Amino acid sequence: MTRRVQYEELCEILARIFESVGTPHDIALLLAENCASCERDGAKSHGIFRMKGYVDSIRSGWVNPAATPRIEDVAPSFLRVDARNGFAQPALAAARSLAIGKARKTGACILTIRQSHHLSALWPDIEPFAEAGLIALSVVNSMAVTVPYGAKRPLLGTNPIAFAAPAEGRAPFVFDMATSAWAHGDIQIARREGRPLPEGIGVDADGEPTRDPARVLDGGALLPFGGHKGSALSMMIELLGAALTGGQFSTEVDWSGYPGAATPLTGQFILLIDPALSGGNPFAVRASEFMTNLSAAGLHVLPGERRRRNRAENLKNGIVLTDEEWEQLMTLAPIPGENANAILER
Amino acid sequence: MTRRVQYEELCEILARIFESVGTPHDIALLLAENCASCERDGAKSHGIFRMKGYVDSIRSGWVNPAATPRIEDVAPSFLRVDARNGFAQPALAAARSLAIGKARKTGACILTIRQSHHLSALWPDIEPFAEAGLIALSVVNSMAVTVPYGAKRPLLGTNPIAFAAPAEGRAPFVFDMATSAWAHGDIQIARREGRPLPEGIGVDADGEPTRDPARVLDGGALLPFGGHKGSALSMMIELLGAALTGGQFSTEVDWSGYPGAATPLTGQFILLIDPALSGGNPFAVRASEFMTNLSAAGLHVLPGERRRRNRAENLKNGIVLTDEEWEQLMTLAPIPGENANAILER
Numbered sequence: 001m002t003r004r005v006q007y008e009e010l011c012e013i014l015a016r017i018f019e020s021v022g023t024p025h026d027i028a029l030l031l032a033e034n035c036a037s038c039e040r041d042g043a044k045s046h047g048i049f050r051m052k053g054y055v056d057s058i059r060s061g062w063v064n065p066a067a068t069p070r071i072e073d074v075a076p077s078f079l080r081v082d083a084r085n086g087f088a089q090p091a092l093a094a095a096r097s098l099a100i101g102k103a104r105k106t107g108a109c110i111l112t113i114r115q116s117h118h119l120s121a122l123w124p125d126i127e128p129f130a131e132a133g134l135i136a137l138s139v140v141n142s143m144a145v146t147v148p149y150g151a152k153r154p155l156l157g158t159n160p161i162a163f164a165a166p167a168e169g170r171a172p173f174v175f176d177m178a179t180s181a182w183a184h185g186d187i188q189i190a191r192r193e194g195r196p197l198p199e200g201i202g203v204d205a206d207g208e209p210t211r212d213p214a215r216v217l218d219g220g221a222l223l224p225f226g227g228h229k230g231s232a233l234s235m236m237i238e239l240l241g242a243a244l245t246g247g248q249f250s251t252e253v254d255w256s257g258y259p260g261a262a263t264p265l266t267g268q269f270i271l272l273i274d275p276a277l278s279g280g281n282p283f284a285v286r287a288s289e290f291m292t293n294l295s296a297a298g299l300h301v302l303p304g305e306r307r308r309r310n311r312a313e314n315l316k317n318g319i320v321l322t323d324e325e326w327e328q329l330m331t332l333a334p335i336p337g338e339n340a341n342a343i344l345e346r
Numbered sequence: 347m348t349r350r351v352q353y354e355e356l357c358e359i360l361a362r363i364f365e366s367v368g369t370p371h372d373i374a375l376l377l378a379e380n381c382a383s384c385e386r387d388g389a390k391s392h393g394i395f396r397m398k399g400y401v402d403s404i405r406s407g408w409v410n411p412a413a414t415p416r417i418e419d420v421a422p423s424f425l426r427v428d429a430r431n432g433f434a435q436p437a438l439a440a441a442r443s444l445a446i447g448k449a450r451k452t453g454a455c456i457l458t459i460r461q462s463h464h465l466s467a468l469w470p471d472i473e474p475f476a477e478a479g480l481i482a483l484s485v486v487n488s489m490a491v492t493v494p495y496g497a498k499r500p501l502l503g504t505n506p507i508a509f510a511a512p513a514e515g516r517a518p519f520v521f522d523m524a525t526s527a528w529a530h531g532d533i534q535i536a537r538r539e540g541r542p543l544p545e546g547i548g549v550d551a552d553g554e555p556t557r558d559p560a561r562v563l564d565g566g567a568l569l570p571f572g573g574h575k576g577s578a579l580s581m582m583i584e585l586l587g588a589a590l591t592g593g594q595f596s597t598e599v600d601w602s603g604y605p606g607a608a609t610p611l612t613g614q615f616i617l618l619i620d621p622a623l624s625g626g627n628p629f630a631v632r633a634s635e636f637m638t639n640l641s642a643a644g645l646h647v648l649p650g651e652r653r654r655r656n657r658a659e660n661l662k663n664g665i666v667l668t669d670e671e672w673e674q675l676m677t678l679a680p681i682p683g684e685n686a687n688a689i690l691e692r
Contacts, residue, residue, distance in 0.1 A: 077423040078453025078623045107424025108456045108617075114625050135590070152644035163582045165589075173585065175578040226572025232521040232649050235640070236509045239519065243511075243632035244481070246625025251639060271454075271617065277424045279460050279592025286589035293597060294581070298498035303578050 003326060004318030010036040010048070013333060017051060020334030021058045023065035027090045031065075034089050034124050040319050042310035045185030046121040048321070048329055053119055055332050056260030063087065063117045063263050069094045077106045080246070083116035088140070088268050091116050092125055103134055103272035111270040114247035117263035118142070122162035123176040123307070125270070130164035130172035133284070135273040138162050141241035142264040144250040146180045146222045149231035152207060154221040157250035157264065158184045159237040164304075166275070167291055168284040174304030179234040180222040187213045187222070240269040349672060350664030356382040356394070359679060363397060366680030367404045369411035373436045380435050380470050386665050388656035391531030392467040394667070394675055399465055401678050402606030409433065409463045409609050415440045423452045426592070429462035434486070434614050437462050438471055449480055449618035457616040460593035463609035464488075468508035469522040469653070471616070476510035476518035479630070481619040484508050487587035488610040490596040492526045492568045495577035498553060500567040503596035503610065504530045505583040510650075512621070513637055514630040520650030525580040526568040533559045533568070586615040 005013075014032035019025060031054070039047030057063045067086025071094060074080055079099050083091035091113045102109040118140045129136035142157030160183070162176035178184075181201045190197060191213035202216035202223060203209055210216060224230035242249040247267020255261035275283030291302055314320075321329075351359075360378035365371060377400070385393030403409045413432025417440060420426055425445050429437035437459045448455040464486045475482035488503030506529070508522035524530075527547045536543060537559035548562035548569060549555055556562060570576035588595040593613020601607035621629030637648055660666075667675075 072625070074623050075453035075620075076451070077455075078620070080623070080625050082625065105422070106452055107421035108454045109423075110454045110619055110623075112625065135585075148640060148643060148645055150645050150647070151640065155639060155643045161579075163578075165582075165585050173581070175582070177575045177578060179575075225575050229523045229525075229571050229576070232509075232523060235519070235636075235649065236511075236521070238636055239481075239511050239629075239633055243629050243636060244619070244621055244624045246627070249632075249636060249639075273456055273590070274421075274424070275590055277420050277426070277456075278590045279418070279426050279428065279458065281592070283585075283589050286595075287585055290581075290584055290589060290595060293501060293595070294494060294497065297494060297501045299494055299496050301496070303581065 001323045002320050003323070005321055006318050007036055007040050007315055010039065010319060013329065014048070014051065016334055017055065017329075017332050018065065021055055021065070023058065027065060027087065030089055030093060031087060034120050036319075037124050038121050040311055040314045041307035042314075043121050043123075043307065045183050045189060046119075048325060049185065049189065050119055051329060051332055053262030057117065057119075057258070057263040060258035060260045062255055062258035062261035063265070071095050071098065073098065077102055077108050078110045079112070081111070081113045081116075083113055085115055085265065086117070087263075088113050088116035088118040089120065089125070092268070092270070099270070099272055100129070100132060100134065103274045104276075107274050107277045109272045111272065112245035113268040113270075114245040115265065116247065116268055117265055118268055119263045121176055122160050123164070123174050123304070125268075126162050126164040127172060127174050127304075129272060130166045130174065133166050133274075133276070135166070135275050135283075136164045137271040138269060139237040139240050140268040141238050141247075141250045141266045142184070143253045143266075145184060146224055146234060147203060147207070148235065149224055149228040155251055156180075156224070156231070156234040156238060157266070158222065159234040159241070159250070161233065161237060165287050166284045167287040168282070170288055170291065171304060171308050173287060173291060173302065174307075177225075179224055179230050179237060181225045181230075182222065184222070187216055191217060241267045244269060347669045348666050349669070350666055352664050353382055353386050353661055356385065356665060359675065360394070360397065362680055363401060363675075363678050364411065367401055367411070369404065373411060373433065376435055376439060377433060380466050383470050384467050386657055386660045387653035388660075389467050389469075389653065391529050391535060392465075394671060395531065395535065396465055396608075397675060397678055399608030403463065403465075403604070403609040406604035406606045408601050408604035408607035409611070417441050417444065419444065423448055423454050424456045425458070427457070427459045427462075429459055431461055431611065432463065433609075434459050434462035434464040435466065435471070438614070438616070445616070445618055446475070446478060446480065449620045450622075453620050453623045455618045457618065458591035459614040459616070460591040461611065462593065462614055463611055464614055465609045467522055468506050469510070469520050469650070471614075472508050472510040473518060473520050473650075475618060476512045476520065479512050479620075479622070481512070481621050481629075482510045483617045484615060485583040485586050486614040487584050487593075487596045487612045488530070489599040489612075491530060492570055492580060493549060493553070494581065495570055495574040501597055502526075502570070502577070502580040502584060503612070504568065505580045505587070505596070507579065507583060511633050512630045513633040514628070516634055516637065517650060517654050519633060519637060519648065520653075523571075525570055525576050525583060527571045527576075528568065530568070533562055537563060587613045590615060
């Protein structure tokens with residue numbers, strides 16, 4: 001059985017859950033919107049499925065949901081934020097206007113966030129920059145769950161890379177992908193649903209290839225996508241996400257003293273470019289031409305389009321949740337199920 | 347049979363070849379050093395094997411080897427170069443100091459090059475930035491030889507991405523990889539050597555998978571590495587290499603009126619970051635720690651190391667060329683074989 005929940009209602013429920021474990025109202029709202037957006041857009045591996053991880057991380061004391069980020073304006077095109085053991089999203093929100101201003105003034109801005117917890121997708125961080133007319137690239141490192149190509153033990157995170165660019169008269173070009181063969185959340189979902197993995201996704205605790213998601217998650221590890229190439233990209237992400245930001249490498253995340261902790265305490269790198277400075281025809285016009293050519297070459301779904309379609313559908317008709325998903329959410333909710341139902345019925 | 351040629355001697359021979367077809371001395375030297383460096387470092391797909399392509403492109407009138415690049419200093423962190431139908435390398439050389447100065451002053455610099463011909467590897471462009479203490483990322487688009495994942499016809503170039511970062515007390519971390527499953531030059535070498543391709547590298551003229559390099563090169567196409575992920579990266583490279591620089595998309599390269607032309611007339615994107623502004627411990631120290639950890643995890647060759655080893659070996663003992671390679675080079679040389687031999691014997 002399933003039910004449909006309106007996006008705003010889901011935001012309200014998630015915000016109450018965040019607030020119930022000590023998250024200030026404004027941060028709770030921001031994190032709730034972020035998580036509900038993933039669910040709304042069909043990015044289920046980063047949707048409500050992650051709420052238990054958020055709550056347990058906060059309850060264990062691993063993350064400080066009330067941390068006030070400190071902005072360090074160090075150069076005309078370089079901005080640092082120390083998230084001070086809080087979530088990455090409020091740190092980005094605090095620096096966003098300043099970063100956009102710098103990019104517009106100088107042509108580019110590097111925004112580094114350190115001592116930050118990131119458990120969500122990256123596209124919600126960068127899509128708004130493209131909607132504001134900027135090109136944005138972001139990477140974040142996570143925890144050591146991926147074996148570098150040719151090595152024997154995990155050293156890299158799932159280390160996603162995301163890119164967004166404006167396009168004239170259409171939605172931005174946006175991709176967001178793990179540099180591991182699969183995202184960690186998708187492996188967790190496969191275990192929950194009892195589905196075997198394809199070949200080449202992961203290894204067990206002995207480093208042997210396995211298609212069993214449980215063996216990958218329990219002491220095993222992921223493989224990078226695309227062999228040595230994905231592996232090299234993931235290394236770049238460690239260097240930008242940790243060494244450049246002043247954050248921790250994926251191997252340095254030590255949450256062993258915090259049972260239930262699930263949010264990697266690492267760093268995030270964001271690059272903004274103002275394409276108004278590009279040579280030739282306007283960037284957004286050219287990007288739109290390119291996307292039209294991709295469609296003409298037979299590409300039915302351009303990067304970012306599937307999320308946009310899900311978004312339109314789910315904003316109109318509500319987000320479909322299974323009873324199981326709903327009940328798992330209610331175990332976290334500070335309000336009894338019937339009251340949550342009342343929110344839904346308003 | 348093989349012979350050994352000293353790096354400096356190879357540079358001199360290649361420079362004479364470039365000069366013999368109208369390349370000014372300084373540009374000839376720069377292109378010769380670039381090409382000889384690839385051969386020296388074992389990057390044979392971009393070494394002397396490419397000289398016929400350079401020469402034929404110049405002879406056909408497709409590229410102007412004497413073009414004077416025009417630098418457009420448009421913002422504190424954004425620099426454009428119009429290569430004016432010349433090679434990309436002299437355009438980069440002309441803007442290099444200014445770009446470094448901007449990155450040091452503001453924290454970052456975007457350098458775009460348009461109307462430029464790039465037939466070499468990308469690592470020679472960016473490794474020197476890392477040696478100067480900067481982080482560098484570069485992409486270049488090429489000609490439409492790669493089918494986007496899920497599409498029916500080629501629309502993307504081989505579109506390499508390269509990254510270089512300084513590391514304390516050791517050689518920089520450097521990778522350079524095509525976002526096509528293989529580089530075009532490697533397919534050409536496989537055809538020459540009569541070797542079949544692995545699965546998943548290319549398709550024939552009908553879009554059907556093939557392991558025959560000739561069928562890939564003659565009307566067929568390459569596939570991206572890593573499925574939809576490599577495909578998305580390659581699309582990003584089109585947007586940065588063409589739309590942002592003001593250059594041409596890979597589909598727009600039309601050399602049909604220039605028989606023998608082999609150098610794509612597109613654009614190049616370079617990002618420089620000054621890691622002196624990073625938070626926490628010095629970036630280069632942290633990068634070095636990371637590379638040490640990679641070795642400890644069982645990675646025997648770190649990105650960039652194989653080239654460094656080849657370089658050390660070949661600078662000491664000379665670069666090994668087969669008689670066939672030597673003879674092919676001599677067909678391009680403006681000096682009879684015995685005189686070239688005289689260069690070698692000096």
